[in-house]
Amino acid sequence: MNKKTFIDGKEIYCISSNEAKMLYEHINGYLNTEVVINENDVIIDIGANIGIFGIKLSKLFGNKITILSFEPIKDIYSVLKKNSLITQNKNFKVFECGISNKNEQSNFTYYPNSPALSTANPEAWNNNEDLITAVEGNLKHSPTSLWWTKLIPRFFYPLIVKILKKNPIDIKCNVKTLSHIIKKQNLSKIDLLKIDCEGNELKVLQGIEKMHWSIIKQLIIEVHDIEGRLVDIKNILENQNYNVKIVKEESMKNTNLFNVIAIS
Template sequence: MRAELHYVRLSGEFGCYVPVNDSGDSGELGFMYQEIFRDNCYLGSGIRLPEAPVVVDAGANVGLFTLFLKSRYPRARVLAAEPAPSTFGALCANLAHHGHEDVLTREVALGARRETGVPFTYYRDLPGNSTRYPELKTRTRELVPAAGRLLADSRSVAVAVERLSDLLPDLAPAGPIDLVKIDVEGAELDVLAGIGEADWPRIRQLVIEAEEPEPVCALLERRGFDVTAREPYGPLAALGTSTITGRRT
């Protein structure tokens, strides 16, 4: 069953839908809006896109990055993947509300292989932290006590997992993939493992949020990307989360 949605105004006339939870607004949506729209955390890392880019939004959440991208590149072709059912419902509502019905959406997690009924931990008060690997949130609870309290209310949902390469034909059966954005709460290497050999040369750029950047950077370097890792700031600094950019020269 889909969660009830609540509309939140973020700036001027811009707002979006989020799942209603039992504890009120945790401030997570405002933080994500600041990070994406104000700080330009994904496109401000040396990313260069054509006028009509082909983009993958892995871990789309309620769709803020896709909305930001479409505001800058209206002709962008986007695949937005989000596994949590309540969050996926908000994603679809936001795309419709802002007139972006052309975005390809999939209610799946991205991983190394196709799976069904995979346990996924959904945090009602911090849905952006929902993850396949809840054990990784131990560090968050220890280093950020306020976040730890908000992570206390969780439930397990069963999600489907697909390989990114199995979804790419629906987005772009041939030609370049201009950007793959990955923000998947600990499953970064899983997503990368789901890219087939034939698709790696198609990918021009990646931007990845990771708490453990070293293995991600090493993999991208082996794949021929020029890699940079931007040091964390704000609430992410305590967790050591870095934004990794990979670009082909």
Template sequence: MVVDRSDRIGSLFFWFGAHHRHQIHLAETQLTDDGVFLDVGANIGEFTVAMAMAKPAARVIAFEPNAAVRSILLQNIGANSIRNVRCIPSALGEESTMRTLYACDDSALTSLLSFTPKHIASAQVDVLTLDDFVRSQAVDRIDLIKIDVEGYELNVLRGAKESLERFRPSIILEVNSITSRAAGFELSQLFDLLRSHRYQFFVYRRRSWTPVGSELPTQEDIWAQPEERVGRVDKP
């Protein structure tokens, strides 16, 4: 992987070789060989490259509005001779519009929200809803979505309601109560939206993905699975 060692994510890759090992292993179990994976907030391509290489017959669509990290993402796609990735220079949200992108010295904190004093307005970027993208691009299936968008998660899901019902994808989603409150919502609203689409939730504990109980996660990655698939597949 091509990395920027001055960036926190790049440094993690340089020293440890990966950042989301358990989540990528989960993703590999949830994407069929010929499936479609959406990487929403692709950054430099940890999930994009891993999934494209693990499933060469699958289609990978990577959304990354940050031009600086998208440049590295494209380098990583090229360096690995990957041919099954399409890179979209847009963000996903609740409505199709233009928004200000806020960046700082940690690329993982780039967001459509300003929630730290280090954030500076860096660019105006295109925002699409997933449902509009699906219609305009005639997307015919979505098997798995990863969402890591620093407080914009609820907006992404609100713009994806038709797709959640039509395709019933598995979702790997970062949640963080600090960034969600900066965005003006509570995490309970995010979980309620997914419950309204009949999803169940799992977190990685004690080396396995275990069901979420009554106490909702506040700062970690969750696996949201359509309830009709929970009993039919083995949890990794």
């Protein structure tokens, strides 16, 4: 069932109010980087979840920004679609598909108690200790509206993780390559490519044809550093002549999660 909550003074749709507020803090972290966003930019949001990034950009720029948001899981996509409509940004477009290295149907794991964890790569969350550390970081740096979460003692964290991962649902979703989308949408530029797809980030980059790299000005990617993935992604970007910076959010300090910023 879709709920409503207030984010940045605006009522939006969500699946979990607390998670939506955490996502908003996460998005603000993206905006407090070297990434520059201007009017008339084209933004690609891969792993859009319920659309917090699009909501924020639509508030800042109105119809003067184009956002293409991708979310493969139907229950989450339905909320994303509602949120795109309430922004009244006619250039906020949403797509019920994921982005990967092939055009196909792919297996996803949906976590109803924590939709933001949903992934095509459930092994990203196999290590409960990593997830416990991530939960701890999020709670310690939670927004003011969730002040009470800072009072939760650490011995409760394993129980929280167990609840978050409870009753996972395996589903098949459509995925496309980014180059397929570029051709289909006739895109001549991408001012920012944001990738936050819970372990599938390397496949997203592998789905970009050589001819399309030149139209991508900036990237910001959340990377799960599993099996040397961080180095692989850094190498791909540097080989395409991006200036690459790797940063750690304070809330993710002791996890294998990194933000990679690449600017041409």
